[in-house]
Amino acid sequence: MTTFLTTPAAWPSILLGRAAALAADPWDLDAAVRGGAFEGLRAAVRHGPTGTIAEIAASGLRDRAGAGFAAGDAWRAAASADASQRYVVANGYDADPASQTGAALLGADPWAVLEGLVIAAYATGATEAILAVRGEDPAVVARLEGAVAEAEAAGFAGDDVAGSGRRVTVTVRGLQGSSMLGEETVLIKALEGKRAAPDQQPPYPTERGLFDQPTVVNSVATLAAVPWILGNGAAAFGATGVQGAPGTALVQLRGPAGAGIAEVPLGTPLGEIVALAGGAGSHGLKALLVGGPTGGFLPASALDTPYTNAALREAGAHIGSGSVVIADDRACIVDLARLLTRFASDQACGKSIPCRIGLRRLAEIGERVAAGTPRAGDAQLTADLTHDIAASALCDHERTATYAFASVLRHFRSELDDHLLRSTCPAGVCTPIAVAGGAASRGASA
Secondary structure, eight states, rough: OOOOOOOTTTTTTTSSSTTTTTTTTTTTTHHHTTTTTTHHHHHHHHHHHHHHHHHHHTTTTTTTTOOBHHHHHHHHHHHSSSSSSEEEEEEEEEOOOOOOOHHHHHHHHHHHHHHHHHHHHHHHHHHHEEEEEEOOOOOHHHHHHHHHHHHHHTTBBBGGGGGGGOOOOEEEEEEOOOGGGGGGHHHHHHHTOOOOOOSSOOOOOOOOGGSOOEEEEEEEEHHHHHHHHHHOOHHHHHHHSBBBBSSEEEEEEETEEEEEEEEEEOOOOOOHHHHHEEEEEGGEEEEEESSGGGOOEEGGGGOOOOOHOOOOHHHTOEEEEOOOOEEEOOHHHHHHHHHHHHHHHOOOOSHIIIIIHHHHHHHHHHHHHHHHHHHTHHHHHHHHHHHHHHHTTTSEEEHHHHHHHHHHHOOOOHHHHHHHHEEEEEESSSSSEEOOGGGGOTTTTT
């Protein structure tokens, strides 16, 4: 069951603003409508497609996943493309298996996501909208399909959306695959029933996407913000968050002292976010893994870093899956980087050589370093591989999969040198490496 963490009263609640009112039954459409659901859709119809896109562009809304592209720009590009058919896809797949922010949002207020999806389709001229989710639980897929049917029966989707005369057919697709389905072109391939591998960009999906037609792909958190913007105005949304990164994001926190999901204003310092889950507890904060399996490790000195894609990328991480893992001094950052790089390598589609071979070599370096059998030059080889893989990457999975070891080299080089040069693991995690003196009491196989 999802635990939503308590946040300061002064923080805006854009994505989960209706969640408390729907707590008894999030799937109750009547209760959602009483709470303001689909008022944004009615506003979109009043604005018209062009006006709706202009309002979203003016708000500064950026996609909450991937590179954080401006939603208004993507919508305008798809709407202006010369095509007889367009698509909008809501990505609720939760590609990071340890982060459930998309599923949590759909479980807390599915109507906000459906409303944003229909608005996006209406604005771009798409008659087909797809909600892509994990297919492991057929009951969840069936429940979402039931919500879509209710929305159609109420006139919020289907043949005549909110009396606009426009048709938007919404389909729920349960998918199975690797974590790469978080990348938009990979997701599109999966929806087409093809091998889930990325495409070279450009052309972008807004030009040639699903079935070679213009396609907008937005995360469910991005779409859930759309009704709020149209109901409260672009200026009100722009006043939240920080300059260049307005609005809020869902962050999944996990640490020794607590765990849960919180809606935080973009630009919030990492230290304030970490405090929501109780920090690192009695063992002290050693590092933050920000961005999920392809995220980067940031040291305790980075707690002032604003939670925005731009600031995090500059520091060596990214928003990614919205995951923030708090590591105390019992964690070995070198060993964690090894695990994450191996996971990223195993999940990769293998389409490009730098990813297929480079990531595997990088993981192998981590494995021999953690096993106490490093080779001369491993530090330089790690630096060369992280640079070359990222520089030649075909997709964001390949590019960001290097973040783990790149951040070790940047922020935790002394811990790497302990393993490479002194055959010690300060945390007492790696075996058969000898345990450094101060950690001996924790045991060599902790």
